[in-house]
Amino acid sequence: MVEEIYQSTKQDREKWIEEKDYNLFNLESHKVFIDLLTDSGTGAMSDKQWSEMMTGDESYAGSQSFLKLKETINTITGFKFLLPTHQGRAAENVLFSALVKEGHVVPGNSHFDTTKGHIEFRKAHAIDCTIDEAFDSELIHPFKGNIDLQKLENVYQQYGKEKIPFTLITVTCNSSGGQPVSIENIRQVRDLSNQYEIPVFFDGARFAENAYFIKERETAFKDKTIKEIVLEMFSYGDGMTMSAKKDGLVNIGGFIALNNEELYKICGNFGIIYEGYLSYGGLAGRDLAALAQGLQESTEYTYLQSRIKQIEYLGNKLIEFGIPIQQPIGGHAIFVDAVKFLPHVPREEFPAQTLGIELYKEAGIRGVEIGTILADRDPETRENRYPKLELLRLAIPRRTYFQSHMDYIAVALKNIFDRRDEIKSGYEISWESEILRHFTVKLKKK
Ligand SMILES: *Cc1c(COP(=O)(O)O)cnc(C)c1O
Helix, strand or coil: CCCCCCCCCHHHHHHHHHHCCCCHHHCCHHHCCEECCCCCCCCCCCHHHHHHHHHCCCCCCCCHHHHHHHHHHHHHHCCCEEEEECCHHHHHHHHHHHHCCCCCEEEECCCCHHHHHHHHHCCCEEEECECHHHHCCCCCCCCCCCECHHHHHHHHHHHHHHHCCCEEEECCECCCCCECCCHHHHHHHHHHHHHCCCCEEEECCCHHHHHHHHHHHCHHHCCCCHHHHHHHHHHCCCEEEEECCCCCCCCCCEEEEECCHHHHHHHHHHHHHHCCCCCCCCCCHHHHHHHHHHHHHHCCHHHHHHHHHHHHHHHHHHHHCCCCECCCCCCCEEEEEHHHHCCCCCHHHCHHHHHHHHHHHHHCEECEEECHHHHCECCCCCCECCCCCCEEEEECCCCCCCHHHHHHHHHHHHHHHHCHHHCCCCEEEEECCCCCHHHCCEEEEC
16 A cells, blocks of 8 residues: 655745644644554555455354464464454453452563553552663663563562562563563573562563574574574563554554463453454454454564564664664664753753654654653652653554655754754643553643
């Protein structure tokens, strides 16, 4: 499919973003030229996926498309039981309804925002055990998504298996910059968790991209295929939640995959209440079929190589221009270090959001803040939480933009970088919601 994209003038954009309370989520898509808000559900499907859409089986129960998806997921991940859900957060909702209770803690590597939301909503806590190297944006480390085993063991010792329903490994790790987790680290987390009898689950949204980095960076795996690496990676887990809108290469969808039949049955009940019957979980049969094909394609080396090289191309251009970005370059996005980029804008005035607004006004490019607005308030003190990194994420949709778009993005950022000393103030919040405030926050100029 080819889609039209829309050009506009700087004057238009200045007016539009002010009208939308300086929240980039509020902009209509035709007011955006290059949309890097997210890589979630924004990619293009292949000819083979579209043909699957045509032959999807829409039976309520026992759909052939469900069986095809189940077999594919079983082959690719090794997990036996499948519950489709309408997207990743729905998978979290169903699994956590079964496992997470008030007062629990869930350790992991920088939990995704909806994941944390679903944990905190149940009056439990997410504890970040990511290695410290992840928070130094210019430090080169091949696996910045790794879990610090000492931090993890401290949590295990403090809370024990009664209070820890599972440890969650997010592959790749979004909040620390699309950074991968090594098989070695996953294995060690598994061993440690076995000692404490704590299950291990994966948040697998970008599992294929993670496997690509393992192949490229973990010597023992350089001759393995992506599918072999994926199978080994998941062999250390008890199950996974998945947002299929990422490495499923579809526009909507998600699932839970599990080994334990008892847990599958409990989750199945929640699934039926929240999502739909066991064999469709809020999706059409054709969606299940397109996802089965998407998972086959996303775990092919040639696809992953072209995707990740495109992001590397953009990142290298920015590095050439001296623009501070998270390194090494991650899997699905470029993360610009906004505190270094805009040193005059105080943390209280949201430098990453400020840079995002500047980039939109400059060139019609929409990125997203991964910083203080996203980090939200502490649920108890209601104080702003200041994360270690204040990033503007430029997420690249899969199979959507060309190299010339990457050049345009790089030059737009350079134009702002050249006049960064003129940007001295940011924004303040005029309205926010109780939870997940970044989606709907209203801002005004400071
Ligand atoms: C997108 C995402 C989710 C949530 O999935 P949705 O499909 O957006 O509901 C959870 N975890 C990670 C790592 C994600 O990237």
